[in-house]
Amino acid sequence: MFEWANEKDNTLVCISSQRPTGRHNSLHWLGKHGLGFSE
Helix, strand or coil, rough: HHHHHCCCCCCCCCCCCCCHHHHHCCCCCHCCCCCCCCC
């Protein structure tokens, strides 16, 4: 997905609103599915 966005000159964003205690699970799930965001 990131490669496709780069080829099309697009930017992908992930917006999430959650309690601090849920962040670890969300980041783990995103990383497991290759959806790691650096910013």
